Amino acid sequence: MLLHVKLICLLLLAGASLAACTAGDGNDDDHQFVYSGFTGSNLTLDGAAVITRTGLLELTNGTLRQKAHAIHPAPFRLRGGSSSSSTATATATATRSFSASFVFAILCPDADACGHGIVFFVAPANHSFSGAFPSQYIGLFNGSSDGDAGNHLVGVELDTDQNNEFRDIDGNHIGVDINSLTSINSTSAGYYDDNDGGNSGDHGFHNLTLASHGEAMQVWVDYNGTAKQITVAMAPLKMAKPSKPLLSSTYDLSTVFVADEPYMVGFSSATGSFNSRHYVLGWSFAMDGPAPAIDIDKLPKLPRFAPKHKPKMVEIIPPLATATFIVALGTVSVLLIRRRMRYTELREDWEVEFGPHRFSYKDLFRATDGFKSMNLVGVGGFGRVYKGVLQSSKLEIAVKRVSHDSKQGMKEFIAEVVSIGRLQHRNLVQLLGYCRRKGELLLVYEYMANGSLDKHLYSEGDKRVLDWDPRLQIIKGIASGLLYLHEEWEKVIVHRDIKTSNVLLDSEMNSRLGDFGLARLYDRGADPLTTHVVGTIGYLAPELGRSSKATPLTDIFAFGIFILEVTCGRRPIMQVPEGEQHVLVDWVLEHWHKGSITEIVDTKLHGNYNVDEVCLVLKLGLLCSHPLSNARPNIRQVMKYLTGDMAMPELVPTHHSFHTLALMQNQGFDSYVMSYPSSTASMSAMSNNLSAQR
Template identity: 45%
Template sequence: MILIRSNIMLLTFLRVGTILFLLARSVVTDNINGFNFVYKNSNDSQLLGAREIQPDGQVFRTNETLESGVGHTFYSRPFRFKNSTTGDAYSFSSQFVFGMIPKDPQYAFHGMTFALAPSKAVTEASTSQHLGLFNRTNDGNTLNHIVALEFDTFKNLELGDIDSNHIGLDINSIVSVFATTAGFYDDNGVFNNLTMASSKEIRAWIDYDGVRKRLDVTLAPLQMMKKPGKPLASIPQDLSPYLLEEMYVGFTSATGVLVQTFYVVGWSFQINGKAQDIDISKIVPLPIKKKSTKTKTLIVALGSSLVGMVLILLASIFAFVLYQKRKRKFSEVLEGWEVQYGPHRFSYKDLYKATKGFKESELLGKGGFGQVYKGTLPELGVPVAVKKIWHESGQGMKEFVAEIATIGRLRHPNLVRLLGYCRRQGELFLVYDYMPNLSLDSLLFNSKSGVILTWKQRVKIITDVAEALAYLHEEWVEVIIHRDIKASNVLLDAELNAKLGDFGLARFSNNGTEAQTTHLAGTLGYIAPELARKGKATTGTDIFAFGAFCLEVVCGRRPVELQGRNEAVILVDWVLDCWFKEELLKAVDPKLKGDYDIEQLEVVFKVGLLCSHSCPSVRPSMSQVLKFLKGVEPLPEDFDAVLEIREDYSGRLGDASSSAYFSQIQYNTASAPITEAFNSSGR
């Protein structure tokens, strides 16, 4: 009997009968192209780590080092799956009997897979939704050469699952290329649902026709004596491009938030032939544990005496007081509409423990919208950053959490990954990946850090942030406006790669024109003029903030600096003044000590000034900014004239006409000079 166990606090386990090691096994057949065996003992013993099945039926522990929470079982030797001459995949067939036992019958979680893999050592596999097959880095990589059939009992919105009880064909990715609800067809061709996490044995048939290039999957209850005439799914799919000549066959699973146990009690497999039928008369019932009666017996025994009753009463009162105190301490808001965001929600109790009770020693930084703490979550096993902010609970909370869950699906190398959220009373917690070098702000302005960023590092950081914004504005399925671009929200990993973070203020926009909010948000010095007037955030207001950010990185000065009691220097205006006075080098961060590329310096300054232009329509898009920074496209020839328009914008052009006029401006060498367009407009 083979078991793969998913438990949040334990490794995934593989179980086999203890008598197996006394050679009391039942191996029906084993040949070069297949095998068939059934284990008959239900008095299982737990074995940790990865396992492999030997041709004689014994199961051995391997020396593989798996991530905590991942388990798998593979047949010890590979099978030849392809014709070396034609490159076509052979036909193959497999039968097995499996069962899923959730700890709580009301809740089921991530399932298991039947997998074909190039190696029986899937050491880089991750937990939870990756089912012990992939991780966030290699998911979708064509070099995986993994074909798997998932038996999933959880609806994961991030992966686009159809329901919480389905089978799916996974090719090199945990996102299924085909999925259908689990069930079977009876003799009359009527479909019947089949709940996989029912604590009952289920038979599965997997048949691949190498000639027709078709994969048939059939399920049925164990008590159904014969294979249904109609398969559950008949998938037209050529597996030849994805399989190597030799592949291993087995099962995988991984830990999840809820406890669920998986059994495979009989298994047969055959290349170029039909897998032998499993003798179901030899299948023993799943070891469903009965509830212990020891507690009830103890209560009855204590209740028989007055002393026992008094002790129980005192213990109950004490336990109730502790429970109420603990309940108040870890109480949080949880409403019915949040069920669909389950994978993105963390419990307050877990975050409290991870940050050592939000101790001051774990504090990474403070900002206008909250505090950030370092913590380690047992489920993830890696450091995380927990931002604690206040959010007004009300009608907007449901929409806000929906946006947070969607933003959690963003995947880009220059975005800090938002792992999830938690809300409790008037507090909201956002959980991000932890960045060891903290924020760019701390390196630019904290002399105690001892780090002075070089010119190349600064240009790389600016380009990284531009890549992230181009993804948010133009490349994802919806336009996302960040609304709070600044140095303190740009985090640096161990290699000083920049990652844009803190999506606490981010909003979706209406085709990029304006975000659905009327509240002014942002940081002084990064706020565009039209945002201050109208309070409407757009991609253009993000680009203005990016321009101020560029100048901040090059100059090593904050966007707004106080001089004296009542005077403030605006960085954008100061750099603009230096430009017209031809004293641009005066604006460069003196810590660079002249170690920079003059031509590249001029490009970055121009990009910063152009993006922070007071007229929104003059600002380039982020894809254009990337072309400027990478030297793919030159900046406007009459750049000085573009900056001079800044002075005339508010007085000479009204809001209604500005958009139509400036839409004529295009940033390429073929476009007419901007001054000509300005003069020809008749203004």
């Protein structure tokens, strides 16, 4: 009897050792795991992530702007291990090979309005995602941490939204990410079929749509530590792994991962302004070998997730229906149609008094070819902008289609229509009209052929570098537009969001100030009302954090930052190689005191500029961005300085020598947080977020 008890104990110990080897504890050489469904698993979950009763790993549930993470509980050592042998020493200096496979599904009612995706990542075990943002940051980074080499993070993104900030190739792509969501390599989603091409060996490529309607797909991620190569393959469910990968990149991950440090593997996901859900059905991982096969037959089923259909017109009455039924149905149909027509023709009081020309939805739909992605020219926090051509007049237009859940909302929409709809100035973007249909808000502008100014200042593509003379004319043009807003229109209009991305250029490179969604107007002589502080960090005047009152002088501060940005070719908050952030105005002021002002002019100009004009503009930028509001000039004085009709005063170093960044932080701002998505949240909300990050 005692012998039997000992045998049972030995068997239990052997089973426990085998289980520990399978799960992986970060110390063994044969780490691997496989989940064919997640019932009973002990994954580390945060955010919106849950494991459903059916065994699905549900990362997001359709709620807007949420993030989620799911992490395998046991870490792995990707580099290193203590050993005295020379072979072990060589292994310790290089990243070991690893492989992963997973089955996923992204469910969206509309594949053209889906976001933002799933990322399989490998990150340090002590890495925190608490400060990460949802939406385009997919729960991995925020505006300051994206691109930081200290992340030591590698990911493979399945992205269903095209974001220009990260130079995405389209809204349905796979990318390899190293410490940033700007992928080192990416390609449109799809797979190579080994059965195509006959004997030629030419595998046929087939597209796949990541935002599926109930269809799961499988992905394989492999890193070859010897060849220093990352490969990604994908295929429809139940298809074998293609022999030809979809994506292949050569990259030594030993430059990313830290030796002898434990690393975690998991998934990150996020939603933005559109209703979408992200699921993982199965997952496997292995070190130094292929990931174990996932048992497809044991995977849980996806939930039904179809778009909500709008009420349809009643079908034609069957010929055999009774006359009474036909009459009753006809009466009800007439009443419903008349009710809908009354709603369509409804005009609110403010529309009658202020509204410009109203376009029909049908005309805008045809002009933009059904709002197809090929006509998408911009994406912002207030919605998407599409290029179109009116069929009747052949006029090129830009249509801003405001999202249903946009933070702008009806109140700000009305403000934009009321203000810009009546403004007429050569340096303001002209609002041609608007449309309201079934809750949709659409604004129609004249089309600016050369896009926004920031694309020309920072583009590394084929765009021609802006010479100095056009830059000076752009500055003068925006100053002229501000003079009209502040002093020449019937009321005072404070724009509140002056920045290079809101300055548009027409076909002749004339500058136009646009996006009046945050504008505030009040009667001349009246005191500006206290309101939420909105705008973009870097352009916000320091006194806003104290008074919360937007005035023409807060616009002047943003205009001063704008001047410095156009002249120096640098963003208001600059990232330096050491990982720190410097404020542009402090950097310019430092060089001004040193007498080395020409060293900060945009290097892409190669010295081809008028030194006197550059000094004048930089001095004016410093004066306008003075931290003390009463030391700033008004816009009429600015125009006189630019035209040479008035001599500029000398800067007083003692009043302008303290750091703007420190002042902003003391007032409740934080330079590390860019407004998301266009900084319409109040600064108090920003401060709460910052407190949570710390």
